[in-house]
Amino acid sequence: MTVDTLAHVSCADCPIRHRAVCARCEEDELAALDGIKYYRSYEAGQSIIWSGDVMNFVGSVVSGIATLTQTMEDGRTQMVGLLLPSDFVGRPGRSGAAYNVVATTDLVMCCFRKKPFEDLMARTPHIAQRLLEMTLDELDAAREWMLVLGRKTAREKIASLLTIIARRDASLTPQGVVNTLTFDLPLTREAMADYLGLTLETVSRQMSALKKDGVITLEGKRRIHVPNMARLFEEAGDDSDGGFLS
Amino acid sequence: MTVDTLAHVSCADCPIRHRAVCARCEEDELAALDGIKYYRSYEAGQSIIWSGDVMNFVGSVVSGIATLTQTMEDGRTQMVGLLLPSDFVGRPGRSGAAYNVVATTDLVMCCFRKKPFEDLMARTPHIAQRLLEMTLDELDAAREWMLVLGRKTAREKIASLLTIIARRDASLTPQGVVNTLTFDLPLTREAMADYLGLTLETVSRQMSALKKDGVITLEGKRRIHVPNMARLFEEAGDDSDGGFLS
């Protein structure tokens, strides 16, 4: 494969269909670029980018999870994004980061220094277009989340978060159309609270309430079973399942 | 000027410095494109794009204001963005819109049909890069707003909104560094509420409170005077003024 195909739009034979770029294929295609790309490893809890840092690289997550958070001086924090394998961070041509990026698990990123990456983009317009697509997807997701933060009740917020994780998880291990699903919740109650603009106590209470009402069942603390996805979407107040069901 | 320079990054002699692309210069540069671009006019209150619509065009606002809103079936709405002159809407290569776009004033847009625009992007990579820059700016703004929606108090939310409008207004009519400012608020209380995830009553109460505390004064309903911008930034809970002061 050549550099020109880095930015292919779909990746039919890859199980990671929901991501904008399939990390595995990307790996293959970027093999042509040895010497330009390099790898960085982070431990769980380690800060990757601190708000205001100069961003002299662009990176794609290979494995692990990182969170994007905004913080106020008094400690209030809001998670504004989740970075999963194949997601990009960094901004070619911009010097100050607007938020913190922290690894929540051990994490490996595939990086490019700013200048080589810019050259690469100039040479292969497909890459810039692919990045534009991905960024527009993220913008849509951010705007959808604004509705969650601004207008939904605590219970709806929890249900919304669960549908997002479930959807993502289901597309990672596709098994046709299912109305029942079991998945891991890779977040602490506190992280969920930071994502949803709630306190961890409220998150815990609402999780208990959803359990009591039979919307979910818990196996251990982190493993969630949803007997009826349609019910969960309903609880989330979504007007559609985003094509998940049927 | 040539098409190649459409995507110039800065526009030193243009008063509209805060926008990603200067509408005026863009107009000039796009003059070379007559026959590809065309104009659309909308009346105040008219819907430009309805959630789910096929987006077969890309458009830049020439004059007027439009809002992007998300809606739930029960009527709860959240404004997720504001379109001002020079802002882009539409998504080359994507068919379903994620939200509603409604003109709040009479509005004129400069549009491109999807296909010619894609061709244009392919021919002139600068345009794709410029759009990427703009989209990343919007993503940053959306993420900043998520902190406002998720973690700020009603008073801080109002102050944050005023800060944004004031900043935008100040850059439209630059007058050096000022610590005092008067500007129009182009939104009803209800629109402010939809933006901030509050009710219009709470907006009204907090406006009154800010007035009583001397943070702002009102001339009529819509004209706002801020005697001390530093104080307003403080009320917004922002850790910085974003380079507005000093």
Place this chain on the structure above:
DNA sequence: AATCCCATTTGATCCAGGTCAATTTCAGTC
């Protein structure tokens, strides 16, 4: 198996902002 350390759950109380309802203000319009 006992200990320690967190994450989580649960309870009790409080309060910011929502809800419902009644005025007031003001830009048009005749």
Place this chain on the structure above:
DNA sequence: GACTGAAATTGACCTGGATCAAATGGGATT
């Protein structure tokens, strides 16, 4: 200058989620 209707203000009350505090659970270490 009086009339009208939409926008805005203000008041009274209620409630969802925050806050403060205590108890429980479960995984790692020894």
